[in-house]
Amino acid sequence: MALASEAPKESFRLSMLIYDTRYRSMTIQVVVLILVLLFVGWLADNTIQNLAAKDKDINFGFLWNRAGYDIEQQLIPYTNDSTHGRAAIIGLLNTLVVAFFGCVFATIIGVFVGVLRLSNNWLVSRLMTVYVEAFRNVPLLLWIILVFVVMSETRPQPRDFRVTDEMIASGTEPAAKMWFWDSVAVTNRGTDLPAPVLDRGLGSIDIGSVPVNLSVLLTLAVIVASVLANRALLRRARAIQEETGERPVTWWKSLAILFLPTIALLMALGFHLDYPVFKGFNFQGGISVMHSFTALVIALSLYTGAFIAEIVRAGIMAISRGQSEAAFALGLRPGRTMSLIILPQALRVIIPPLISQYLNLTKNTSLGIAVSYLDLRGTLGGITLNQTGRELECMLLMMLTYLIISLIISSLMNVFNSSVKLKER
Amino acid sequence: MKKSVFLGTLAATTMIAGVAAAGTLDDVKARGELICGSNTGLTGFGAPDANGNWVGFDVALCRAVAAAVLGDQNKVKFVPTTGETRFTALASGEVDILVRNSTWTYSRDNDLKLDFVAVNYYDGQGFMVKKDLGVSSAKELDGATVCIQTGTTTELNLADFFKFNNISYTPVTVQDDSEAQRQYLAGACDAYTTDASGLAAARATMADSENHVILPEIISKEPLGPVVRHGDNQWGDIVRWTFFSLLIAEEKGITKANIEEVAASTTDPEVRRMLGLEGNMGAMLGLDAGAFKNAISANGNYGEIFEANIGSATPIGLARGLNALWTQGGLQYAPPFR
Ligand SMILES: N[C@@H](CCC(=O)N[C@@H](CS)C(=O)NCC(=O)O)C(=O)O
Numbered sequence: 087m088a089l090a091s092e093a094p095k096e097s098f099r100l101s102m103l104i105y106d107t108r109y110r111s112m113t114i115q116v117v118v119l120i121l122v123l124l125f126v127g128w129l130a131d132n133t134i135q136n137l138a139a140k141d142k143d144i145n146f147g148f149l150w151n152r153a154g155y156d157i158e159q160q161l162i163p164y165t166n167d168s169t170h171g172r173a174a175i176i177g178l179l180n181t182l183v184v185a186f187f188g189c190v191f192a193t194i195i196g197v198f199v200g201v202l203r204l205s206n207n208w209l210v211s212r213l214m215t216v217y218v219e220a221f222r223n224v225p226l227l228l229w230i231i232l233v234f235v236v237m238s239e240t241r242p243q244p245r246d247f248r249v250t251d252e253m254i255a256s257g258t259e260p261a262a263k264m265w266f267w268d269s270v271a272v273t274n275r276g277t278d279l280p281a282p283v284l285d286r287g288l289g290s291i292d293i294g295s296v297p298v299n300l301s302v303l304l305t306l307a308v309i310v311a312s313v314l315a316n317r318a319l320l321r322r323a324r325a326i327q328e329e330t331g332e333r334p335v336t337w338w339k340s341l342a343i344l345f346l347p348t349i350a351l352l353m354a355l356g357f358h359l360d361y362p363v364f365k366g367f368n369f370q371g372g373i374s375v376m377h378s379f380t381a382l383v384i385a386l387s388l389y390t391g392a393f394i395a396e397i398v399r400a401g402i403m404a405i406s407r408g409q410s411e412a413a414f415a416l417g418l419r420p421g422r423t424m425s426l427i428i429l430p431q432a433l434r435v436i437i438p439p440l441i442s443q444y445l446n447l448t449k450n451t452s453l454g455i456a457v458s459y460l461d462l463r464g465t466l467g468g469i470t471l472n473q474t475g476r477e478l479e480c481m482l483l484m485m486l487t488y489l490i491i492s493l494i495i496s497s498l499m500n501v502f503n504s505s506v507k508l509k510e511r
Numbered sequence: 512m513k514k515s516v517f518l519g520t521l522a523a524t525t526m527i528a529g530v531a532a533a534g535t536l537d538d539v540k541a542r543g544e545l546i547c548g549s550n551t552g553l554t555g556f557g558a559p560d561a562n563g564n565w566v567g568f569d570v571a572l573c574r575a576v577a578a579a580v581l582g583d584q585n586k587v588k589f590v591p592t593t594g595e596t597r598f599t600a601l602a603s604g605e606v607d608i609l610v611r612n613s614t615w616t617y618s619r620d621n622d623l624k625l626d627f628v629a630v631n632y633y634d635g636q637g638f639m640v641k642k643d644l645g646v647s648s649a650k651e652l653d654g655a656t657v658c659i660q661t662g663t664t665t666e667l668n669l670a671d672f673f674k675f676n677n678i679s680y681t682p683v684t685v686q687d688d689s690e691a692q693r694q695y696l697a698g699a700c701d702a703y704t705t706d707a708s709g710l711a712a713a714r715a716t717m718a719d720s721e722n723h724v725i726l727p728e729i730i731s732k733e734p735l736g737p738v739v740r741h742g743d744n745q746w747g748d749i750v751r752w753t754f755f756s757l758l759i760a761e762e763k764g765i766t767k768a769n770i771e772e773v774a775a776s777t778t779d780p781e782v783r784r785m786l787g788l789e790g791n792m793g794a795m796l797g798l799d800a801g802a803f804k805n806a807i808s809a810n811g812n813y814g815e816i817f818e819a820n821i822g823s824a825t826p827i828g829l830a831r832g833l834n835a836l837w838t839q840g841g842l843q844y845a846p847p848f849r
Contacts, residue, residue: 140602141624141741154667156682166670243698274699275656275683366654367701368681377699455661458685458694464661469684472595472662475602475623 137478146483148474149174155469157460159376162296170470172295177465178487184382184461185448185491191387192447193440196394201424203399214395221392227453229389234381234457241274247364269361271369276376278362278369285356301355308347316343378459382451390447397439401432433506441499445492452488462487535607535739535746536580536797544586547573548606551591551687555712555821556612565589568820569610572631572737572754575806576608579753579798584809593687595662598623601738608750609738612706614664624741628751631736631813633833633842635729636665637707639714642722644701649728653678658691658700660684665705668731688713702726706733708821708829715826749796755845756785756803760812762836762845767811774804785848792848813843 103113137143149171156166161179164172203214221229242262249260264271271278288300319339327333362372405428413423452463460468462484471480539545549570550557557567565587574584592600592611601609602624612634613619615627638649638657646652649672659666661684673680683700685691692713695703703710707729714720737754739747760766763782765773774786783789787800794800810816817834821827835841 154670156670156680158682158684166667166674238694238699239697274697275681367652368654368656370654455686458683458690460684464684468595469661469666472598473618473667475598475619477599477602 133478144479145476146479148470148476148479151474153470154473157465158458159379159460170466170474173470174462174466174483177460177462180454180459180465181448181451181461181463182491184379184386184451184454184459187383188386188390188447188451189444191383192390192394192443195387195391196443197398199391199395200398200402203395204402218392218395221389222396226385226389226450227456230381230385230453231456233385234377237377237381238274241272244271244273244275244364244368247271247273247369249364269359271362271364273369274377275368276374277380279373279375280359280361281371281373283358283360284352285358287355305348305351308351312344312347316340319343376459378454378457381457382454382459386447386450390443390450393443393446394440397436397443398432401434401436402428404435405431430506434503434508437499437503437506441496441503444495444499448491448495449488535743536749539580539607543581544588545573545577545580545608546588546590546606547576548592548597548600548609548611549573549589550611551593551689553612553688553709553712554716555825555827556708557589557610559589566820568632568816569612571810571816571820572610572757573608574809575757576750576753578805578809579756579802580749582799582801582805584805593662594660595686597662598625598738601625601740604740607739607746610736612709612735613738614706614733615736616664619738625738626741626747627734627736627738628747629736629754630734630842631754632708632734634706634708634733634735636668636704636731636733637710637729638702638704638726639695639710639723640702640726641698642724646702646726649702649726649730650676650678652680652702654680655701656681656683656699658683658685658695658703660688660691660705661686663705664731664733669704672730692717706735708735708827711827711829712821715828720826745796749798752796752848753803753806754813756806756848757813757816758836758843758845759785759848760807761814762838765807765812766815767808770804770808781848 103109134144150169152166153168153170153173154166155173157164157173157176159180160176161183162176164176199214199217203211203218205211205214246261247264253260262273269280284301288304290297290299292298319336323334323336360371362369362374364370368374402424409427409431410423413427414420418426451461452467454461455464455468466480466487467484471477474480547570549565550567552558553567555567557565557569560566570589573587573589577587578584590600590606592606592609597609597611597613598619600606610631612632613627614634615630619625620627638652640646640652652673657669657680659669659682666682666684669680669682683694685694688705688709691703691705694700696717703713705713707725710725714723714725717723737750739750759781760770763773763779765782770786773782774788777783777786777788780789784792786804787793787802791800793802796802799805810819814831814836817829817831818824821829823830831839831841833842835843837844
């Protein structure tokens with residue numbers, strides 16, 4: 087022992103960098119690092135030289151110039167007089183809103199289908215298999231276009247909803263009718279829904295040129311306060327129950343606390359619904375949701391839902407059968423076994439691959455251009471790029487933005503992951 | 512298609528040394544083939560026919576350039592580009608020349624670093640609606656949904672027009688002509704707006720073309736012409752003078768049918784110079800003496816190309832209008848060939 091550790095003390099020689107296993111891996115890493123840096127430097131240098139040869143530079147000044155084009159769906163105010171930078175933000179918000187709804191629906195679909203695929207009911211589990219295989223194995227772009235084309239080709243045009251005086255006089259029905267007591271119209275362009283409006287709203291304040299609606303803020307605050315108050319009520323009830331063994335009746339108090347303040351506030355603000363009505367060429371008033379948005383959300387959630395279903399199924403199968411047998415032995419029904427015993431444990435297996443599905447979905451929103459949805463790819467990476475000729479700048483900005491969104495999503499999910507991790511005591 | 516152009520941009524700007532440098536002529540000669548950026552398919556202007564051969568008004572100009580440079584109008588490869596991808600394709604060197612209903616504007620000339628070398632079609636932006644919509648003027652389109660191609664001048668003009676007239680609209684931004692037509696025909700938009708020539712071409716291919724009207728308003732100037740990269744003046748001159756030779760041929764009554772006869776008998780010094788019978792005009796541009804003769808023989812003079820592809824005898828049925836020769840009250844005018 088003592089002899090073996092007593093290696094002959096050699097002085098350091100250069101050849102040891104290659105022949106000595108203690109240094110070799112370090113040498114290789116340093117060499118590779120230098121090569122990578124050189125390559126990156128060469129790319130950057132070449133880019134600058136090539137741009138110079140074309141008389142171009144790298145300049146982000148165009149972001150402050152007038153955009154000049156219009157965007158259909160805008161979550162914050164925008165006109166064609168706004169800047170290219172603002173157009174990019176409109177596009178980013180459109181990307182995020184599709185990604186958000188897509189992730190929510192994909193998760194719901196995925197969990198249901200994943201669980202049902204393991205069902206003992208032959209028909210149900212086979213149907214779910216068909217769904218998963220159909221969506222996983224056909225390119226997403228085709229699904230998006232299919233959903234969009236079906237919606238825009240099968241629904242009637244807005245003017246088919248028109249009711250003229252002659253029609254009323256002669257008693258003829260319009261070619262198409264609105265649904266839900268004349269409140270919802272699904273045309274071949276979009277879905278027109280009633281919009282909530284306030285007669286005596288509180289107005290809005292601008293924070294960094296983004297208007298923030300005070301009425302909405304106040305309503306949210308009231309809702310949060312009601313929920314907190316309700317929690318306090320339930321806590322009290324529990325305390326009383328533990329003390330006296332008798333639980334006071336709380337349901338009507340809960341209902342009152344949860345809903346009355348909000349309803350009172352909305353009445354005070356003059357809340358009512360603004361119904362869409364057909365005027366001129368389109369429905370006016372109400373909220374109009376374009377089919378490009380709907381088609382994108384539907385296709386993305388069905389497609390990603392199929393992948394999530396497989397992840398959920400794998401997560402459930404990873405939990406040993408002993409767990410469910412033990413739960414059955416305790417007398418738990420299958421539904422409760424699933425939701426109380428299996429799923430919480432399966433989550434630990436499910437979440438890491440789920441993160442990559444969320445990232446995929448977010449990046450896949452950039453296919454929206456195929457159905458005329460102006461997201462970040464359509465505004466910054468499409469019209470702005472084309473009208474300004476700043477290809478490199480736009481591409482770099484866009485890649486950076488998608489990178490940042492993805493990093494945010496994955497760090498949020500990692501936080502969630504560590505909170506459901508097996509806690510060792 | 513889309514992705515490849517983008518990756519192409521990045522790759523071209525990062526990896527290839529000096530693509531934009533002069534020498535397109537040498538490249539084309541070495542390759543033995545001209546690469547021409549065309550439409551994805553706009554009947555009459557640039558579209559493959561039933562046998563897969565590209566034909567059209569813009570295509571014919573590419574063929575004339577190929578005939579002038581390579582002596583054979585069939586040595587052209589056509590690359591379909593959309594409104595959005597076309598300038599990137601040109602700037603990155605993917606195509607040698609772009610002839611695709613592209614409007615000459617200040618910022619394209621200067622900001623995009625491109626050169627518009629001629630105007631082969633003087634156009635303006637119009638609107639097409641279905642007849643049963645009962646609209647007779649673009650100003651009545653308040654609140655309408657309008658289909659518009661992304662990456663075009665027409666997109667910007669549209670915004671300006673509605674703003675100027677203080678009326679509103681809903682844009683549906685589509686990627687190419689065929690998708691715009693699909694949405695328009697499906698009634699997803701009330702109106703389709705693009706260059707009036709493009710509207711005429713689109714209407715000609717519709718099964719029920721008599722049910723569609725092009726509104727009288729022309730809301731912009733759209734001088735359409737061939738585009739080359741900025742900085743290669745020789746190449747730009749070749750394209751420009753190939754086009755002019757087609758105009759001069761029409762002016763002098765030289766046609767595809769009679770060109771050999773004219774060449775054998777003419778005494779007109781300008782014609783003799785242009786056809787390479789006298790002096791060495793071709794050599795000044797690095798071309799053969801017979802270059803412009805080849806260009807004219809390919810598909811005939813400007814008037815012949817116009818009438819064969821988009822003229823009044825075709826389903827598209829465009830009148831010469833502004834595109835008549837200056838001698839007939841139009842704007843098409845070529846500087847003297849000397
Ligand atoms: N002249 C306009 C519009 C050009 C344009 O996109 N034209 C349409 C119709 S005239 C077209 O060529 N579409 C065929 C296609 O998408 O390939 C511009 O240069 O921006």
